[in-house]
Amino acid sequence: MLREKLAGEIQGIIERYPEKRSAVLPLLEKAQELQGHLTKELLEEIGEVLDMSAPEVYSVASFYSMFHLEPVGKNRLYVCRTLSCALAGSGDLLSACEKKLGIGEGETTEDGQFSLFSFECLGSCGTAPVIMANREYHEEMDLAKLDALLERLSKETANDVVEQSAVNERSGEGDSPDSREP
Amino acid sequence: MSEKYLLRYMGQTDAQNLDYALEHGAYSALKKVLSEMPPGEVTGLVKAAGLRGRGGAGFPAGVKWGFIPSAEKRGGKPVYLVANADESEPGTFKDRAIMTYDPHLFIEGIAISSYAVDAHQAFIYIRGEFHQESLILERAVAQAYQAGFLGKDIQGSGFDLDLVVHRGAGAYICGEETGLLSSLQGGRGEPRLKPPFPAVVGLYSCPTVVNNVETLACVPWIVNRGVDWFRSMGPASGPGPKIYCVSGHVKRPGLYELPMGVSLRELIYEHAGGIRMDRKLKAVIPGGSSTPVLTADEIDVNMDFDSLGKIGTMLGSAGVIVMDETTCMAKALANLTYFYAHESCGQCSQCRQGTHWIDQIASRIAQGRGNPGDIEKLYDVVRRTRGGPTIEMIPAEPGATIGCSPELFREEFGTVLKPETLLRILDSEATEEDLGAVTGIMPRMAGQTICVLPMAVAAPVESFLTKFRQEFDYLIENRKSMVEGGFELASA
Numbered sequence: 181m182l183r184e185k186l187a188g189e190i191q192g193i194i195e196r197y198p199e200k201r202s203a204v205l206p207l208l209e210k211a212q213e214l215q216g217h218l219t220k221e222l223l224e225e226i227g228e229v230l231d232m233s234a235p236e237v238y239s240v241a242s243f244y245s246m247f248h249l250e251p252v253g254k255n256r257l258y259v260c261r262t263l264s265c266a267l268a269g270s271g272d273l274l275s276a277c278e279k280k281l282g283i284g285e286g287e288t289t290e291d292g293q294f295s296l297f298s299f300e301c302l303g304s305c306g307t308a309p310v311i312m313a314n315r316e317y318h319e320e321m322d323l324a325k326l327d328a329l330l331e332r333l334s335k336e337t338a339n340d341v342v343e344q345s346a347v348n349e350r351s352g353e354g355d356s357p358d359s360r361e362p
Numbered sequence: 363m364s365e366k367y368l369l370r371y372m373g374q375t376d377a378q379n380l381d382y383a384l385e386h387g388a389y390s391a392l393k394k395v396l397s398e399m400p401p402g403e404v405t406g407l408v409k410a411a412g413l414r415g416r417g418g419a420g421f422p423a424g425v426k427w428g429f430i431p432s433a434e435k436r437g438g439k440p441v442y443l444v445a446n447a448d449e450s451e452p453g454t455f456k457d458r459a460i461m462t463y464d465p466h467l468f469i470e471g472i473a474i475s476s477y478a479v480d481a482h483q484a485f486i487y488i489r490g491e492f493h494q495e496s497l498i499l500e501r502a503v504a505q506a507y508q509a510g511f512l513g514k515d516i517q518g519s520g521f522d523l524d525l526v527v528h529r530g531a532g533a534y535i536c537g538e539e540t541g542l543l544s545s546l547q548g549g550r551g552e553p554r555l556k557p558p559f560p561a562v563v564g565l566y567s568c569p570t571v572v573n574n575v576e577t578l579a580c581v582p583w584i585v586n587r588g589v590d591w592f593r594s595m596g597p598a599s600g601p602g603p604k605i606y607c608v609s610g611h612v613k614r615p616g617l618y619e620l621p622m623g624v625s626l627r628e629l630i631y632e633h634a635g636g637i638r639m640d641r642k643l644k645a646v647i648p649g650g651s652s653t654p655v656l657t658a659d660e661i662d663v664n665m666d667f668d669s670l671g672k673i674g675t676m677l678g679s680a681g682v683i684v685m686d687e688t689t690c691m692a693k694a695l696a697n698l699t700y701f702y703a704h705e706s707c708g709q710c711s712q713c714r715q716g717t718h719w720i721d722q723i724a725s726r727i728a729q730g731r732g733n734p735g736d737i738e739k740l741y742d743v744v745r746r747t748r749g750g751p752t753i754e755m756i757p758a759e760p761g762a763t764i765g766c767s768p769e770l771f772r773e774e775f776g777t778v779l780k781p782e783t784l785l786r787i788l789d790s791e792a793t794e795e796d797l798g799a800v801t802g803i804m805p806r807m808a809g810q811t812i813c814v815l816p817m818a819v820a821a822p823v824e825s826f827l828t829k830f831r832q833e834f835d836y837l838i839e840n841r842k843s844m845v846e847g848g849f850e851l852a853s854a
Binding site: 196197198199200201202203204205206208209228232239240243244245247261262263264266267268299300301302303304305306307308312315316317322 | 458528549550566609689705
């Protein structure tokens with residue numbers, strides 16, 4: 181799939197680097213664009229292209245917050261929760277998102293249109309609170325802007341065919357470390 | 363308002379266009395360097411200017427470049443330059459503005475610096491969330507290639523340089539230079555032990571310089587305006603123009619480019635307009651979330667490396683987070699401890715577990731579920747998580763380093779290193795043999811972690827607890843905050 185769809189691009193990406201393996205993040209990014217999340221097949225294919233084992237590719241992908249290893253909605257909302265945004269009301273913003281979409285943090289709407297995530301510092305603290313919608317920053321957010329954003333995104337993706345694949349509740353972020361009560 | 367150099371075009375996008383940038387002097391420093399200055403002279407100039415790294419540690423850039431082994435010693439290995447654009451320290455948002463509004467200044471800085479260290483391949487490692495900015499950079503890089511400021515035989519000088527924009531994918535720890543290099547090599551962004559330092563063993567095991575965006579953006583200005591001009595701004599120990607990022611409870615949050623060493627009070631009350639709704643100031647984190655917090659009584663301090671170091675905190679990445687009287691300090695702390703627990707890479711067991719333990723305790727206190735003795739427990743877990751002083755900080759300039767004083771080093775290493783070795787290390791004049799001697803004592807440094815993340819979490823925890831102890835005690839005793847309102851924790 182990756183090789184079919186990106187036939188013309190893969191070699192160019194690999195050639196940017198002195199060592200092939202450095203192309204893993206760019207290829208994971210491209211692969212995720214194809215299907216919204218990184219399937220086992222895509223990870224295997226990247227491994228074949230870069231001479232890495234599938235588990236190695238998985239190990240890399242699972243390290244980074246922006247990669248989704250489980251199905252996600254057509255639109256992903258990442259609400260920054262770190263201090264400057266929290267001081268500017270990101271907690272309320274996240275609650276508003278949950279209420280409007282009828283889902284909790286880490287979940288996807290039933291129609292597959294939206295997934296909601298709380299996210300760590302987006303590096304835009306001067307224009308807090310901030311939401312990253314797909315790959316776009318929305319700064320100095322308030323409830324009115326949130327309504328407008330959700331409406332726009334809904335319209336943009338309403339006509340897209342939603343895949344019938346089971347949309348899981350949580351992406352593969354749940355590798356909670358050993359966290360016994362101290 | 364003082365003149366701007368790094369954010370001249372703030373708010374306008376004209377300079378994204380090469381023609382506009384050229385009309386306003388872009389790449390003139392690169393041309394000058396390529397036609398008039400041997401590489402060593404460029405390094406000497408940056409050293410003489412006293413340019414210290416703007417990413418957090420404040421290490422002198424020219425000295426860092428000087429660590430790159432000579433061509434004979436490299437044995438044919440190439441040198442790489444990596445621009446660290448992984449800006450992810452909470453409270454910091456300056457590099458994004460440089461890349462957005464003056465991408466050619468940044469690229470010119472990369473080209474000059476690469477020339478100085480004999481690198482012919484450079485990378486910009488930009489955090490994946492900055493997708494728009496990465497596209498701006500890609501366009502600017504393409505323009506620079508076309509105009510002969512990148513690529514083969516730049517401006518007929520014989521100097522070649524390729525530059526690749528590489529996006530990360532969301533991981534705080536990739537801002538740590540060895541984590542960044544692991545990531546760029548196609549791995550998990552896990553830091554590794556230093557030494558060897560990247561200058562000797564870096565990207566693809568080759569000598570590598572890693573510099574922050576703002577640091578690199580200063581370089582063309584130093585070439586054009588000279589050492590005296592650069593040194594005319596701020597203290598001798600770390601001069602130059604500086605971008606301060608102000609966020610939180612101020613009337614005008616944003617970026618303020620000012621001479622190094624502006625007073626924190628002036629920054630908050632004059633430039634950022636004071637506290638929103640004219641409330642009372644309670645606390646300020648001066649240099650990004652990993653720097654110890656200051657109380658409202660401590661803001662008569664100059665925002666430079668040494669002045670902040672003297673009062674027990676750091677300039678860090680100059681991410682100033684302002685909190686007013688409505689802020690519950692326990693909630694603010696728990697917000698940060700969650701961040702570090704989430705961002706621990708998990709390699710070192712005391713950090714992997716300790717950051718989560720710290721977060722659990724800090725969160726339960728913030729939620730009014732704290733137990734008597736929790737504060738002592740927090741101090742204890744922080745101490746154990748942090749372990750000994752991290753060895754990677756040794757060659758950095760004393761006082762500018764994360765939480766470590768030279769005295770601490772003396773105590774820690776003085777018994778196992780020759781005094782003269784120690785002195786050279788402390789004076790940033792370590793030889794390869796000195797670094798080897800340090801490597802030799804590594805096994806004795808039991809209990810320490812690979813990178814400084816545990817120190818980064820220790821800074822807010824210890825300073826919040828110490829400076830706002832009353833608030834934490836009250837919360838544990840009364841199961842509610844002294845502060846009405848405030849913000850809700852986004853994570854429970």
